Amino acid sequence: MPELVVAPYAPSLIESMRSIGYSLESAIADLIDNSISANASRITIRYSPYDNPYVAILDDGYGMRPDDLTRAMRHGSRNPWDIRAANDLGRFGLGLKTASLSQCRKLTVVSLKDGELSARTWDLDLIAEREDWIIYVPEQHELSEMPLVNELIKQAKGTVVIWENLDRIVAGEPNINQALTEKMDLVRVHLAMVFHRYLLGEQGINRIKIHLNNNPVATYDPFLVGRSEPLQDEFITVENSTVLIKPYILPHRSKLTPDELSLAGGEEGLRRNQGFYIYRNKRLIIWGTWFRLTKQEELSKxxxxxxxxxxxxxHLWTLDIKKSAAHPPDEVRQNLKRIVEKIVGNSRRVYTFRGRRTNDGKLVRSWNRIESRNGISYLINRTHPIISAFSQTLDEEGKNTLELLLDTIESTFPADSLYADMASDHPRNYEESDIENKLRMIAQCLLHTAGSIEGGEERLLTSLPMLDPFCDYPQITASLVKELKNVH
Ligand SMILES: Nc1ncnc2c1ncn2[C@@H]1O[C@H](COP(=O)(O)OP(=O)(O)OP(=O)(O)O)[C@@H](O)[C@H]1O
Ligand SMILES: [Mg+2]
Known part of the structure; x- marks a missing residue:
């Protein structure tokens, strides 16, 4: 059977591959994946919008020898089916080239290993001219002029990736300086998120530091470990590998200090970033989604x-080349759905608990939560002592007016607005300043009514801590009871 070799036509394919869909931040993250896989602990990103604008990324990983570097520059340097080390963040053998050339027309990689400094360059203009997959070897004397190369030499090992001719990054931008600065701000946020476990450090992984134009990339912890309520871990076994699921319920917004709030992603992060955080080898791939397994409700945030x-x-998660998308396989989905229902229930509890504990039979509340077939309603507890005491002072007509009043309050209860406020991040204002006086007045009023019954005062003072609103202020109530016992 006749066979023909149909090699790709370099100028067209390499131009088309620029449109895989990388953003600047996902492209830089792809290079940092390589640095982490090379055991780097310090990564420096430097960019300049002036003269010959560039972006350069230096790491102190184990570097490459000249032959390794040539291989690394080849598209498809590794097969996706190769078995990789457990800490290897690569898969396709493409990222270094596709990520870089999606942003620039000229990519130079300089690497230093065992005292050997080597460099290779892909230049799209050269490929267009020569119509072939040609890389070239920059002259040694050119290297010292390149950004971060002197720092690389000082480190004695590592790799620098340099992007020049930043056509895509600055496309359509009238002010290159401003455009690059703004885009790099997004890069900073993205890297803090994607590599947060590497930046924070945890058992089993090398901690890294990333500097972007001399400023360290902040650490970020979407789970506020140590402050959140961890729920039970779950394990799903798929094809002899284990997927580990760790759910957390964050504290309510009003309980967070400003530092904790920013560690959790700020107001905006708190509101938007609920959901699953999917990690591949501890590197965040996708976050802030429930995969449509539950509604992204305010209350599950x-x-x-x-x-x-x-x-x-x-292979099961349909990971894309940019490593920014992944869809859970069906058997994992089923398990996630079950877990998510449990978790969202728990997240709601943090809210309802803060709002008001539902009746547990012991506390005497001024509001009762009534569940019926038609839904949930809140009704004022007519047997609460303050209401029955007041009712006793009224004649029949007054009692009817009181009932009308209570009924009006119940039927106009602003449930929708309360729901929205509870779920929003505004702290609720309880006006606690004068609460002690208010409690004293209520207690005295109740004692007055109770005084007409034999042993009534004593019984009232004993049950006061169980009574709304006293039960919400146990300390004030305890000293109040003591004070009133002495008087009566
Ligand atoms: N900073 C680096 N330090 C050391 N070796 C590197 C570095 N960057 C790339 N390499 C080498 O070059 C190879 C090719 O990198 P490339 O990013 O193109 O593919 P990959 O990481 O194997 O897979 P993926 O396409 O999923 O990123 C890597 O497998 C690694 O051996
Ligand atoms: Mg890679």
Missing amino acids: LARVRVDIPNTLD
């Missing part, structure tokens, strides 16, 4: 679920 997937399951 405190729930965040860490899902750790090993790279042995890449």
Whole structure:
């Protein structure tokens, strides 16, 4: 059978591959994946919009020898089916080239290993001219002029990736300086998020530091470990590999200090970033989604679920080349759905608990929560002592007016507005300043009524801590009871 070799036509294919869909931040993250896989602990990103604008990324990983570097520059340097080390963040053998050339027309990689400094360059204009997959070797004397190369030499090992001719980054931008600065702000936020476990450090991974134009990339912890309520871990076994699921319920917004709030992603992060956080080898791939397994309700926003997937399951998660999309396979989905229902229930509890504990039979509340077939309603507790005491002072007509009043309050209860306020991040104002006096007045009023019954005062003072609103202020109530016992 006759066979023909149909090699790709370099100028067209390499131009088309620029449109895989990388953003600047996902492209830089892809290079940092390589640095982490090379055991780097310090990564420096430097950019300049002036003269010959560039972006350069230096790491102190194990570097490459000249032959390794040539291989690394080849598209498809590794097969996606190769078995990789458990800490290897690569998969396709493409990222270094596709990520870089999606942003620039000229990519130079300089690497230093065992005292050997080597460099290779892909230049799209050269490929267009020569119509072939040609890389070239920059002259040694050119290297010292390149950004971050002197720093690389000082480190004695590592790799610098340099992007020049930043046509895509600055496309359509009238002010390159402003455009690059704004885009790099997004890069900073993205890297803080995607590599937060590497930046925070945890058992089993090398901690990294990333500097962007001399400023360190902040650490970020979407789970506020140590402050959140961790729920039970779950394990799902898929094809002999284990997917580990760790759900967390964050504390209510009003309980967070400003530092904790910013660690959790700020107001905006708190509101938007609920859901699953899917990690591949501890590197965040996708976050802030429930995969449509539950509605992204306001009330479930405190729930965040860490899902750790090993790279042995890449084929099931339809991981894309940019490593920014992944869809859970069906058997994992089923389990996630079950887990999510449990978790969202727990997240709601943090809210309802803060609002008001539902009746547990012991406390005497001024409001009762009534569940019926038609839904949930809140009714004023007519047997609460303050209401029955007041009612006793009224004649029949007064009693009817009181009932009308209570009924009006109940039927105009602003449930919708309360729901929205509870779920929003505004702290609620309880006006607690004068509460002690208010409680004293209520207690005295109740004692007055109770005084007409034999042993009534004593019984009232004993039950006061169980009574709304006293039960919400146990300390004030305890000293009040003591004070009133002495008087009566
Ligand atoms: N900073 C680096 N330090 C050391 N080796 C590197 C570095 N960057 C790339 N390499 C080498 O070059 C190879 C090719 O990198 P590239 O990013 O193109 O593919 P990959 O990481 O194997 O897979 P993926 O396409 O999923 O990123 C890597 O497998 C690695 O051996
Ligand atoms: Mg890679």
